[in-house]
Amino acid sequence: MRKEFKIFILAMFLMGCAIVNKAQPTKKGDDIVLSPADESSPAKGQIKTFWKNIKKLEEMPKEKYNTMGSYVQAAQTAINNIKMKDKNYNTASLEAELKKWQGQHEKQQTVIVDQRHMLVETSGSLSRLFDRSNDKALKYRGNKPEEFEKCNKEIAEYKNDLAQFLAMEKDPRVMKDSASTIKSITIRYFSNLDEEIKGYEENLKFYTLVNSLKGYIQEITIHETYIDAARQVYPNNTTFANGYKKMKELTSKISKINLETFTKENKTRLLKEARMPAAITSDPAIEQEFKIAFGKLGFAGEKIIKVNLTKHDWLVNRNEWTSIIENRTRKAAVAVKKADGSCQIYVMEIGQQYLGGSSYGASETVRFSDYPILCENVK
Structure with a gap:
């Protein structure tokens, strides 16, 4: 009976130690005040280090969560050191606390990866839409039927890419901080738009072959496609909106042209107007x-x-x-x-x-x- 009583007393003592181990320390300013049991542990320095890192995590503002990994790792290292320093110390409560922050960190890492992917995808899509030097840039292909077909197919693919970009979730930082992109688009497609439209209208008068005229109209269509994309990607930009309106007026006029009649009329008129360049000397x-x-x-x-x-x-x-x-x-x-x-x-x-x-x-x-x-x- 006395032996069983001693075993009972020993078990209660060990449970008490475990309960004491689970008690969280108190925080006094920037310092950590451990419980008496933790203070008596050979690993008290490591225990204090653990709770200091937890305190850092608790006080961390959400906008800084991307840096929480270092504190989570430091807390894990502290637990490992506690186990080596005090083999009898029950780290269950510390591991439970750490697990909570590890889960938070994993969620944050997922958010960071998603944000980076969104950043790369948004920037890459903008580049593909407006950079005329990339492989998917729209180009005039020539006056043959198969070349017309190829160019029309590429325009359709471009419009599909544009629709996908408009529908996808975009990185707000890229879209907000896009002054350089807007400037580049403005210079490339809008800075001389009035003169270009005037030039398009004037040049149309000199085409006397249907296929050549088709090719030129396709060049104008490519320009309009880029302007339309800029207007849709940046709907609040008045320069893009007004530019598209002007370009649409031109292409609407062109769409009503009978190409056969138009080229014949051009040919007749140009023949009547044609003159030989005058001689300025004779030899x-x-x-x-x-x-x-x-x-x-x-x-x-x-x-x-x-x-x-x-x-x-x-x-x-x-x-x-x-x-x-x-x-x-x-x-x-x-x-x-x-x-x-x-x-x-x-x-x-x-x-x-x-x-x-x-x-x-x-x-x-x-x-x-x-x-x-x-x-x-x-x-």
Whole structure:
């Protein structure tokens, strides 16, 4: 009986120790005041360190939660040290307290990862939408049917990407602090918009081939697509809203054009308006050089009827770095009559390679452009 009583007393003592171990310390200013039992533990320094880190976590404002990991780790290290320093110390209450903060830390880490992902995704999406140098940037592809189709497909994909961006959760920091992005968009798509729209309207008058006109309209559509995206991404930006309104007025007009009729009317009007560039000097020897160079182009059935020199003299071209003469060039307008009796103007530039001294090589065509003209207007 006496032996059983001793065992009972010992068990009660151990339970009391465990209960004492579970008692949280009191906080006095910046200091931690341990219970008498904890003060008597060989690990009292480590116990105090643990509760100091818990105190830091309790006092931490929510906006600083991204730094809580260091305190959680320090508290865990303190528990490990307590176990080594005092093998009889019951750390259950400390581990329960730490587990609460570990869970909080894991949640915060998830939030941080999500925020970083959102930041990267928002920034990356904005770059893909408005940076004309990336692989997904919209580009004019050419005048062939398959090239039109490819460009239209890319425009549709771009609009789908835009819709996904508008629907996704965006990082508010990126959207709020977007002055540099807005400035870049403004410079690229809006700074000269009035002049560009005027230029678009003027240039439309010079297209005489349907496919070429289609290609030019597609270029205008690409510009409108970017402007529309800017307006939707930044709905409070009045520059973007007004720019889109102006661009939409232009594309609405274009959509009503009958391309066949429009190009035929352009061709008729341009033919009537076409004039040969006037001669500003005359030199039979130089005119002969243009005739020789034109003959090398191999346009069969086209007979030269007039050459107008549009520059007084040769332009001598030197190497940018050494200043050594490389060649000389000269410009003229060459009128020809074709086999069908119609006339054509070739605006030509010929060049001669420098051979040394005062010598130059044979004349060759450097570049030319051409347009039809009524024969009676060749003067």
